[in-house]
Each structure stands twice: as C-alpha cells, then as structure tokens.
Amino acid sequence: MLFYNTLTKKREEFVPIEPGKVSMYVCGPTVYDFIHIGNARPMIIFDTLRRYMEHKGYEVNYVSNFTDVDDKIIAKAISEGVSADEISERYIKECRQDMEHMNVKPATVHPRATQEIGGMIEMIQDLIDKGFAYAKNGTVYFRTRTFEDYGKLSHKNLDDLRSGNRSLLVTGEDEKEDPLDFVLWKPKKEGEPFWESPWSEGRPGWHIECSVMSRKYLGNTIDIHAGGEDLIFPHHENEIAQSEACNGVEFAHYWLHNAFLNIDNRKMSKSLGNFFTVREIEKQYDLQILRLFMLSAHYRSPLNFSHELMESSKSAFERICNAVDNLNFLAQNAGQEAMTEEEKAKLPQVKAFTGRFDEAMDDDVNTADAVSVVFDLVKFANSEAAGEISREYAKALKEEILILGDILGLRFEKKEEVLDSEIEELIAERQAARKAKDFKKADEIRGRLLEMGITLLDTREGVKWKRS
Numbered sequence: 363m364l365f366y367n368t369l370t371k372k373r374e375e376f377v378p379i380e381p382g383k384v385s386m387y388v389c390g391p392t393v394y395d396f397i398h399i400g401n402a403r404p405m406i407i408f409d410t411l412r413r414y415m416e417h418k419g420y421e422v423n424y425v426s427n428f429t430d431v432d433d434k435i436i437a438k439a440i441s442e443g444v445s446a447d448e449i450s451e452r453y454i455k456e457c458r459q460d461m462e463h464m465n466v467k468p469a470t471v472h473p474r475a476t477q478e479i480g481g482m483i484e485m486i487q488d489l490i491d492k493g494f495a496y497a498k499n500g501t502v503y504f505r506t507r508t509f510e511d512y513g514k515l516s517h518k519n520l521d522d523l524r525s526g527n528r529s530l531l532v533t534g535e536d537e538k539e540d541p542l543d544f545v546l547w548k549p550k551k552e553g554e555p556f557w558e559s560p561w562s563e564g565r566p567g568w569h570i571e572c573s574v575m576s577r578k579y580l581g582n583t584i585d586i587h588a589g590g591e592d593l594i595f596p597h598h599e600n601e602i603a604q605s606e607a608c609n610g611v612e613f614a615h616y617w618l619h620n621a622f623l624n625i626d627n628r629k630m631s632k633s634l635g636n637f638f639t640v641r642e643i644e645k646q647y648d649l650q651i652l653r654l655f656m657l658s659a660h661y662r663s664p665l666n667f668s669h670e671l672m673e674s675s676k677s678a679f680e681r682i683c684n685a686v687d688n689l690n691f692l693a694q695n696a697g698q699e700a701m702t703e704e705e706k707a708k709l710p711q712v713k714a715f716t717g718r719f720d721e722a723m724d725d726d727v728n729t730a731d732a733v734s735v736v737f738d739l740v741k742f743a744n745s746e747a748a749g750e751i752s753r754e755y756a757k758a759l760k761e762e763i764l765i766l767g768d769i770l771g772l773r774f775e776k777k778e779e780v781l782d783s784e785i786e787e788l789i790a791e792r793q794a795a796r797k798a799k800d801f802k803k804a805d806e807i808r809g810r811l812l813e814m815g816i817t818l819l820d821t822r823e824g825v826k827w828k829r830s
C-alpha cells in the first residue's frame with residue numbers, strides 16, 4: 363500500500379510498526395454546531411481507509427477526538443445562556459448521528475479534551491522540566507527554538523514565518539521569547555470554564571490535546587496521523603513539536619491530509635458562511651449519496667460541491683442499487699439453480715474486479731478509481747443478467763458488488779419511498795386499535811412505523827409524525 367506522506371513529500375510503501383496492526387489518529391471536529399459537509403470529508407475518507415485496511419486483515423486502532431473546549435464553544439454557550447458542557451454534549455450527539463447516517467464507523471475511542479486535562483497538565487510540566495516550555499504570567503508557551511525539527515512537516519521557511527509573525531504579534535503575546543512560540547496553557551478569562559494547574563486557573567491550548575490523547579490511546583509512536591490540509595500548520599506541526607520533544611521518539615510515520623471541499627472554488631467554512639451542514643443535505647439526499655460524491659474524487663484533490671454533481675451521484679447510486687436489486691431478484695427466482703460450466707469459467711473475470719479495486723486503493727487511497735471499478739462491475743453484471751443466468755451466478759455477482767460497496771462504506775439498498783398516505787393509514791389503524799383497547803396491536807403498529815423511519819408523537823392536539 364502506498365501513501366503520499368506530507369512529512370517526506372513522497373509516496374511511500376506502508377510498513378506498520380507492528381505487523382498486522384495499524385494505529386491511526388484523526389483530528390476530529392470542534393463541537394460548537396452541526397458539522398458541515400467540509401468536516402465530513404476527512405470523516406468519510408479516513409473511515410474508508412480504515413475499512414479498506416480492515417478488509418486487508420489489519421486490526422485498526424482508530425482514535426478521533428472531539429475538541430470540546432474552545433473559544434467558539436464558549437461564545438455559543440454565552441449567547442444561549444447555557445454552559446459550555448451543554449453545547450458540546452449537544453453537538454457531540456448530533457455529530458455522532460451524522461456519522462452514523464453517513465455510515466462512518468465510530469472510532470475505537472472518541473476521547474474528549476475536557477476529560478483529559480490531567481494528562482495535558484502532566485505533559486506540559488514535563489516539557490517545562492525538559493526545557494522545551496516556559497511559563498509567563500500564568501501562560502505556558504512552547505519554546506520552538508529548542509525543537510530543532512520545528513517546521514519539518516509544513517516545509518515552511520521559519521525565518522520568513524518569524525519575521526511575518528513578529529509584525530503580527532498581538533498585545534499580550536509580546537511576552538513570548540519567539541514569535542513562533544505557541545500556547546500550551548492559558549489563564550481563564552471572566553466567565554470561562556477553567557481547571558486548576560500549577561501555572562494558573564485556566565485551560566489548555568488547542569494543540570496539546572492531540573499529543574496527549576494520541577500517546578494515551580495509541581502509544582508514543584503511531585502509524586498514521588490524519589486530518590484536513592488546513593491542519594498541517596500550525597496544528598500538526600505543533601503536535602509534532604510537543605510529542606517529539608516530550609517523548610524523544612518520532613510521533614507518527616505517515617501524515618495524510620485531505621484537500622478541501624470547496625464551493626465556487628472557495629473553501630467551505632463556517633467563517634466564510636458558504637457552507638451546508640450534513641443535516642441540511644440529508645433533507646434532500648440519502649447520505650450514502652453524499653458519501654459516494656466524496657469518494658468519487660481523490661482525497662488530495664480539491665472537490666467542488668454543487669447540486670449538479672450531487673444529482674449525478676444520486677443517479678449513479680440508484681444505478682448500482684437497481685443492479686443489486688435485479689440480481690437479488692434473479693438469485694431467488696431465476697429458472698436455473700446451479701452455475702453452468704460457462705458461468706463458472708467467468709468467475710475469475712468477476713474476481714478480477716476486486717483485484718483492480720485493490721490496486722486503486724493501494725495507490726494512495728485512490729477512491730475515485732475504486733468507484734469506477736464498481737461501475738465497471740455493475741455494467742458487467744447488468745449485461746450478464748440481461749441473458750439467461752443461474753441463481754448461484756446472480757448471487758455471486760451481487761455479492762461481489764456488495765463486498766466492494768462495504769469497503770467503501772456504501773450500502774447499495776433500494777429504499778422504498780414511504781408515502782404520506784400509507785403513514786396516515788397506519789396511524790388511523792393504530793388509533794382504532796387504541797380505541798378498542800387493543801394496546802398490543804397499537805404498539806405493533808408504532809414499531810412497524812419506526813422501522814419505516816417514522817416516529818410518532820402523541821400530543822394534546824392528536825398524533826403527529828415525523829420522518830427520522
């Protein structure tokens with residue numbers, strides 16, 4: 363398997379630290395609002411990489427954090443008059459729901475910054491003791507000049523950065539020894555959440571959480587560290603400085619970064635206001651279609667979002683689902699049960715699609731090519747299914763498509779449209795059952811509706827329903 367490594371700027375063969383195992387850390391979202399579809403890109407891409415490695419037989423330890431202490435969370439809490447905890451709890455829950463609907467598997471561990479403060483204080487103290495950090499008036503800074511490799515990930519010219527940053531030094535930061543020094547701990551401001559520490563009542567800087575959580579759950583050196591390309595500098599550069607200064611060993615062997623999801627060729631972001639949340643997209647499309655759209659481009663290429671592209675992903679997705687549906691029907695109803703000799707002879711041809719799929723994925727996670735292999739397979743299966751076909755052969759073709767879909771995290775299921783009239787009918791039936799005191803039947807109908815994705819709400823004005 364080859365990965366393009368941001369650290370070396372080369373494509374490199376993947377060699378895990380421990381044979382058969384992969385340790386992987388993916389920087390997760392800051393939970394102050396619903397995630398947008400830009401945030402969904404790394405989630406979908408790195409989940410697909412994880413699934414592929416699992417398919418190849420690796421045991422993957424996948425850690426992804428929730429940043430639940432941050433200026434934006436505090437600002438939102440103040441504007442709503444609730445606690446910061448309430449905000450982060452709420453949006454972690456919403457994010458997990460989005461992940462589930464995009465078929466992104468939960469990480470092995472989803473650590474939260476606020477639950478790891480003790481570990482952060484320990485690492486900061488260790489960095490101070492080793493001379494890599496210093497405290498000034500309650501703030502602790504990382505001393506970038508003492509870390510020789512500073513800049514190795516982002517390949518930036520540090521002198522240029524220093525002179526650029528010197529002029530940008532903001533009030534309160536002129537106590538830094540060097541313009542590139544960054545905050546490990548900062549004192550609280552009025553009304554902010556805080557923790558006791560040897561330096562001040564305050565909270566950690568953003569970068570330290572990932573160094574601490576990665577070490578705690580995966581060890582001093584990990585195989586893969588990933589995230590969006592905006593994280594290369596300063597976030598990942600600073601994580602490397604903290605971890606390698608503290609632990610004295612290399613932090614991560616392979617650094618993978620996805621390019622942005624853009625709109626009108628500008629980065630989709632909260633601050634620019636040009637974003638769609640995953641939840642908004644879900645009102646219009648099954649999120650499997652969003653997933654297919656994301657996977658149709660290579661992760662290191664910028665991807666422009668548009669409704670036209672979503673529409674074409676939708677018809678592409680339906681094309682696959684129809685093929686699977688048809689094969690499913692034939693696997694149960696075709697006249698002939700066993701495979702003919704001629705069909706058996708074609709099995710290596712069917713398997714060859716998996717070979718091509720693996721080749722694409724081995725080539726720096728080329729999901730764009732992998733998706734085209736699935737389409738080629740569907741085309742082949744459709745032409746096979748057009749003639750006489752045995753049940754066994756139809757089943758083999760269907761399974762091949764489903765296996766590849768599963769690696770991509772795509773469920774090729776045809777969803778039956780549930781009509782409003784059908785729902786209303788069932789609700790009326792349930793009301794009648796309740797009136798007749800047949801509560802068992804009423805509950806059964808509620809359960810059936812739930813399976814169809816319909817939730818009932820008994821209100822004072824009568825029964826209301828919503829699609830979940």
Ligand code: AMP
Pocket residue numbers: 389390391392399400401402403404589590591592593620621622623624629630631
């Ligand atoms: P944040 O909550 O801003 O820290 O972002 C969480 C993750 O989403 C990070 O890995 C970001 O790099 C990534 N991300 C944010 N915006 C985009 C975008 N427009 N396209 C791709 N990735 C993004």
Ligand code: ZN
Pocket residue numbers: 389390572597601
């Ligand atoms: Zn991080």
